[in-house]
Amino acid sequence: xxxxxxPFADPNDVxPFADPSVASHTKPQYSAGxxxxxxxxxxxxxxxxxxxxxxxxxxxETTRAEPSTYQPPPFQDNAYRAPPSNMSKxxxxxxxxxxxxxxxxxxxxxxxxNSGVRENNFPPLPSFFPLKxxxxxxxxxxxxxxxxxxxxxxxxLWQFYVFTLFFNFITSLAAFCVDSGNGVMFAVALLYxxxxxxxxxVVWYSRIYKxxxxxxxxxxxxxxxxxxFKIIFLVLYALGAFPLGTCGWINAASALDKNKGxxxxxxxxxxxWTLLAILNFLMLRRxxxxxxxxGASMEKAQGEFARGVxxxxxxxxxxxxxxxxxxxxGGGGGGNTQY
Numbered sequence: 502x503x504x505x506x507x508p509f510a511d512p513n514d515v516x517p518f519a520d521p522s523v524a525s526h527t528k529p530q531y532s533a534g535x536x537x538x539x540x541x542x543x544x545x546x547x548x549x550x551x552x553x554x555x556x557x558x559x560x561x562e563t564t565r566a567e568p569s570t571y572q573p574p575p576f577q578d579n580a581y582r583a584p585p586s587n588m589s590k591x592x593x594x595x596x597x598x599x600x601x602x603x604x605x606x607x608x609x610x611x612x613x614x615n616s617g618v619r620e621n622n623f624p625p626l627p628s629f630f631p632l633k634x635x636x637x638x639x640x641x642x643x644x645x646x647x648x649x650x651x652x653x654x655x656x657x658l659w660q661f662y663v664f665t666l667f668f669n670f671i672t673s674l675a676a677f678c679v680d681s682g683n684g685v686m687f688a689v690a691l692l693y694x695x696x697x698x699x700x701x702x703v704v705w706y707s708r709i710y711k712x713x714x715x716x717x718x719x720x721x722x723x724x725x726x727x728x729x730f731k732i733i734f735l736v737l738y739a740l741g742a743f744p745l746g747t748c749g750w751i752n753a754a755s756a757l758d759k760n761k762g763x764x765x766x767x768x769x770x771x772x773x774w775t776l777l778a779i780l781n782f783l784m785l786r787r788x789x790x791x792x793x794x795x796g797a798s799m800e801k802a803q804g805e806f807a808r809g810v811x812x813x814x815x816x817x818x819x820x821x822x823x824x825x826x827x828x829x830x831g832g833g834g835g836g837n838t839q840y
Contacts, residue, residue: 603646636707648713651788658780659706663698665773670694672748672766679760689746705731709788721792728785732778739774741767749774 623638637643644652673690676683705727712720741749753767 643714652710652713655706655709659701662701662777665777666694666697668773669748669770672770675763675766676756679763686746728781732781735774735778735781739771739778741771
């Protein structure tokens with residue numbers, strides 16, 4: 502059958518591989534080694550060996566940094582806040598050192614003040630006034646730091662008492678102008694205003710001032726004794742009994758029918774007396790508790806009283822005079838004695 506022609510072959514078909522230019526490139530080059538040594542790429546390799554090597558331009562690879570997509574977490578106060586314990590300790594230490602420094606400065610001023618001559622500064626009278634101050638009063642220098650607040654409260658309470666005396670006098674004057682039957686109340690109110698500011702300062706406020714200054718048990722005792730009776734009188738003043746000469750609840754109610762304006766002033770004055778009684782009671786209780794915590798006692802008060810009497814110049818002069826008189830009378834009687 503190999504010699505027979507292909508019945509399906511078309512006589513018009515042309516073999517494309519019959520072209521000499523194509524055949525030269527597709528013609529296999531066999532070596533003597535046979536089919537096993539045939540390499541179809543030997544021709545291409547030989548052609549490439551005859552050509553110069555291609556020049557490859559040098560290239561510099563640059564890498565473009567991509568933008569970072571990292572985002573920091575949102576700010577939180579608790580995450581970046583310093584530990585509060587160290588700050589609070591440092592602040593408390595600074596406050597303590599400042600308080601110690603202020604206390605030492607006050608003690609130094611107090612020592613300098615006690616070593617020198619002090620001029621009276623209370624009441625603060627003008628220089629042209631004929632009378633001069635009678636007392637020395639300086640809470641910041643004479644009173645220890647831990648007791649200054651209490652002493653200031655007592656001083657303000659005494660000032661409020663003086664203001665109430667003045668308001669009571671004004672109200673009594675108004676009541677006297679409306680009704681002449683209130684003349685006795687007006688006269689007593691004027692007497693209170695003239696005497697009680699100085700008396701209460703010496704007998705009442707100066708006692709607690711000296712007690713807080715020197716931690717004096719004797720002055721504490723005097724203050725408690727005076728304050729007890731003062732509270733009783735303040736309650737009577739608030740009631741407005743007629744002989745006491747103060748505007749209180751009773752005579753304020755009776756003045757409603759005569760003049761409502763004067764009655765209103767009397768009610769305000771009665772409220773002032775009542776408030777004074779309450780504040781004095783509260784401060785008495787507070788100071789008594791502080792007195793018991795300080796370790797004061799009746800024995801210390803008696804010892805302070807004995808030392809005060811012994812150091813009093815008038816008592817010393819009187820005792821010296823009595824001893825001298827006794828010696829002189831005894832000596833004279835002994836000279837006349839006959840044995």
